Amino acid sequence: MSQIFIRKQITLLLTGFCVLILNSPIQSQQKDVCIALHGGAGNISKATLTEEEQNAYKEKMVEALKVGYEVLKNGGSSVDAVEKAIRVLEDSPLFNAGKGAVYTANGTIELDASVMCGKSLKAGAVAGVTIIRNPISAAIKVMTLTPHVMLIGKGAEDFALAQKLDTAGPSYFYDEKRWLQYLEKKEKGELTSGNKNIIFGTVGVVAMDKEGNLAAGTSTGGMSYKKNGRVGDSPIIGAGTYADNRYGAVSCTGHGEFFIRNVVAYDIIALKAYKGWSIEKAARYVICDKLKKQGADGGVICIDSKGNISASFNTSAMFRGYINKKGEMKVDIF
Amino acid sequence: MSQIFIRKQITLLLTGFCVLILNSPIQSQQKDVCIALHGGAGNISKATLTEEEQNAYKEKMVEALKVGYEVLKNGGSSVDAVEKAIRVLEDSPLFNAGKGAVYTANGTIELDASVMCGKSLKAGAVAGVTIIRNPISAAIKVMTLTPHVMLIGKGAEDFALAQKLDTAGPSYFYDEKRWLQYLEKKEKGELTSGNKNIIFGTVGVVAMDKEGNLAAGTSTGGMSYKKNGRVGDSPIIGAGTYADNRYGAVSCTGHGEFFIRNVVAYDIIALKAYKGWSIEKAARYVICDKLKKQGADGGVICIDSKGNISASFNTSAMFRGYINKKGEMKVDIF
Numbered sequence: 040m041s042q043i044f045i046r047k048q049i050t051l052l053l054t055g056f057c058v059l060i061l062n063s064p065i066q067s068q069q070k071d072v073c074i075a076l077h078g079g080a081g082n083i084s085k086a087t088l089t090e091e092e093q094n095a096y097k098e099k100m101v102e103a104l105k106v107g108y109e110v111l112k113n114g115g116s117s118v119d120a121v122e123k124a125i126r127v128l129e130d131s132p133l134f135n136a137g138k139g140a141v142y143t144a145n146g147t148i149e150l151d152a153s154v155m156c157g158k159s160l161k162a163g164a165v166a167g168v169t170i171i172r173n174p175i176s177a178a179i180k181v182m183t184l185t186p187h188v189m190l191i192g193k194g195a196e197d198f199a200l201a202q203k204l205d206t207a208g209p210s211y212f213y214d215e216k217r218w219l220q221y222l223e224k225k226e227k228g229e230l231t232s233g234n235k236n237i238i239f240g241t242v243g244v245v246a247m248d249k250e251g252n253l254a255a256g257t258s259t260g261g262m263s264y265k266k267n268g269r270v271g272d273s274p275i276i277g278a279g280t281y282a283d284n285r286y287g288a289v290s291c292t293g294h295g296e297f298f299i300r301n302v303v304a305y306d307i308i309a310l311k312a313y314k315g316w317s318i319e320k321a322a323r324y325v326i327c328d329k330l331k332k333q334g335a336d337g338g339v340i341c342i343d344s345k346g347n348i349s350a351s352f353n354t355s356a357m358f359r360g361y362i363n364k365k366g367e368m369k370v371d372i373f
Numbered sequence: 374m375s376q377i378f379i380r381k382q383i384t385l386l387l388t389g390f391c392v393l394i395l396n397s398p399i400q401s402q403q404k405d406v407c408i409a410l411h412g413g414a415g416n417i418s419k420a421t422l423t424e425e426e427q428n429a430y431k432e433k434m435v436e437a438l439k440v441g442y443e444v445l446k447n448g449g450s451s452v453d454a455v456e457k458a459i460r461v462l463e464d465s466p467l468f469n470a471g472k473g474a475v476y477t478a479n480g481t482i483e484l485d486a487s488v489m490c491g492k493s494l495k496a497g498a499v500a501g502v503t504i505i506r507n508p509i510s511a512a513i514k515v516m517t518l519t520p521h522v523m524l525i526g527k528g529a530e531d532f533a534l535a536q537k538l539d540t541a542g543p544s545y546f547y548d549e550k551r552w553l554q555y556l557e558k559k560e561k562g563e564l565t566s567g568n569k570n571i572i573f574g575t576v577g578v579v580a581m582d583k584e585g586n587l588a589a590g591t592s593t594g595g596m597s598y599k600k601n602g603r604v605g606d607s608p609i610i611g612a613g614t615y616a617d618n619r620y621g622a623v624s625c626t627g628h629g630e631f632f633i634r635n636v637v638a639y640d641i642i643a644l645k646a647y648k649g650w651s652i653e654k655a656a657r658y659v660i661c662d663k664l665k666k667q668g669a670d671g672g673v674i675c676i677d678s679k680g681n682i683s684a685s686f687n688t689s690a691m692f693r694g695y696i697n698k699k700g701e702m703k704v705d706i707f
Contacts, residue, residue, distance in 0.1 A: 155634075160634050160635075161634065162633065162634050166525060166604075167525050167526055167528075185600065186630065187599075187600060187603045187630055188604075188629075188630045188633045188634065189603065189604040189605075189609075189633065190600065190602040190603055190604070191500060191501050191525050191526060191602045191604055192501055192525060192526040192527075192602050193526075193601065193602060194501075194600060194601035194602015194603065195602045197601065197602070198600065198602070265521075266519065266521060266524065266528060266532065267527070267528035267531065268524040268525045268526050268527060268528015268529045268531070268532070269521045269523070269524055269528065270500075270522075270523040270524070270525055271523075275523075275609060275610075275611070276609075276612070276633050276634060276636070277609070277611040277612060277633070277636035277639060278610070278611060281636075295522075296520065296521055296522045299496065299522045299523065299610050299611070300489075300494050300495065300496050300522065300610060301494075302610070302611035302615075302636060302639040305611065305636040305639060305640070305643075306639070306643065309639075309640065309643035309647060310647060313643060313644060313647035313648045314647045314648075
């Protein structure tokens with residue numbers, strides 16, 4: 040063997056070694072992934088839901104968690120996991136989002152959704168859309184394909200159509216149970232905000248991917264029998280949704296007007312950023328102290344910058360679940 | 374005189390004395406009123422505006438300040454002062470709000486506004502309205518007459534019509550200069566967000582009344598040549614507007630998408646609430662450090678809980694003015 044050949048071999052070996060060294064830290068920097076979701080909060084008792092109904096909710100939450108977790112385990116982004124998991128919940132009639140959306144006072148449906156990426160601090164939202172099957176996907180397209188954060192009404196729908204997102208008509212969104220609820224409310228002329236025995240069925244997902252990037256997303260049909268054009272906290276960045284890799288990711292559900300006035304999602308982040316509180320402590324304070332004192336019902340799911348999952352709610356129930364960093368899964372209602 | 378009569382007289386005297394004592398602190402608790410406004414921020418130089426144009430802007434700002442201050446001096450609420458002052462700016466073609474609104478990419482106008490009361494923490498907002506002459510008044514009606522915070526699009530318009538608010542058609546909103554700007558942008562297919570030499574002509578007012586109650590309001594035509602349905606920070610409570618008697622009142626103007634992602638108005642409040650910073654220091658940090666680093670142009674006006682007025686902006690100009698607690702008035706551009 041010539042000296043040149045030997046040198047080349049050594050160089051190749053060293054290069055390979057360097058590549059290994061360079062690769063190893065990247066490998067070891069990969070985080071354990073985790074995901075959490077909520078499917079709304081409310082003051083319902085165990086007697087309100089049959090065991091069969093409880094199981095149906097739990098099964099759907101398990102399905103959504105698994106879909107999102109699969110994305111994360113395969114190296115997908117937290118934004119992608121949030122989208123896929125929320126789509127499962129939007130496609131189910133069980134939750135007040137997408138297919139299961141409640142009716143407005145006019146007997147129509149108006150959907151809102153938002154998303155935020157904790158790495159880029161980019162965000163997207165749509166509000167008041169009526170023909171988009173999966174509003175969370177429209178929100179993500181706003182974030183990734185436009186210089187804007189929020190599109191509303193027909194402008195949002197035109198954009199979603201241009202992106203070839205799936206549309207759906209009134210027959211898709213029709214649900215007999217929801218419609219009967221609507222007719223009952225219409226007879227009473229009752230706006231949900233005055234009713235304490237309701238579930239805010241908004242759905243939300245927070246996730247951390249292998250890169251340690253956080254994301255949060257929220258989707259809703261809004262408040263049952265709401266005034267047309269009413270928008271709650273779900274599509275409002277800072278109120279219903281927030282994510283910042285340095286602090287955490289938050290998705291809310293509850294009486295939207297109070298969540299807007301209290302800027303709930305960002306308030307939790309601010310307590311971490313400016314007071315050094317844990318995200319869990321901050322969420323508990325905002326939901327169970329600050330909002331509780333105002334008579335505002337609701338809850339929140341969070342993942343902090345280290346992947347710790349927490350859920351806080353001041354109601355008797357919140358549909359919720361997680362798969363933590365160890366891969367342990369749990370879903371719960373009460 | 375009988376003893377009973379004398380006793381009655383003494384009791385009456387004492388009662389009167391007590392009433393005086395009770396009344397005196399209330400009288401002395403009355404605060405000196407103050408008001409501040411902005412009419413947008415941007416990177417324009419003195420050469421961009423003729424002296425005549427500068428004077429026109431200044432005169433209109435003086436008019437708005439005086440109208441709001443008059444409300445406050447007469448014992449009116451800060452919310453009322455905010456409304457009256459913003460209406461002056463909305464009715465002028467000089468500012469990008471109400472009559473002077475810029476055109477969307479479709480050549481239409483879409484107006485947004487919001488308001489917040491620092492005493493009750495109640496808030497109101499409208500977004501994407503096209504026929505309401507004074508969106509700030511619609512936002513205030515949402516706050517005071519509905520259980521909601523935000524109404525958008527046709528739902529917001531139907532509500533405003535039911536409240537008999539003044540409407541206006543395309544001919545009212547038509548402005549030759551704005552239209553020519555629109556046609557130029559249309560030819561270039563240019564979205565304003567990429568253009569650094571623009572003025573974000575949003576208007577906003579913050580005020581403190583005799584009761585020491587704060588209020589903040591913001592109104593805009595949004596971003597010139599914006600995509601239809603695009604909503605910026607102006608109608609978003611927490612992003613463009615926030616007020617809390619304990620901390621301060623804030624109204625923003627600037628590149629709305631960044632103001633939403635950074636929850637600017639509430640972030641300033643949170644820095645005061647959680648880190649104990651002055652509102653002025655908090656505003657300077659958020660606008661001139663945090664946003665500046667992100668390449669986001671804009672500014673903010675604030676009144677803190679003691680009635681101290683401040684303005685922060687990271688652009689070369691912000692239309693702004695105030696009448697402080699001493700009754701001193703100042704308006705400025707650069």
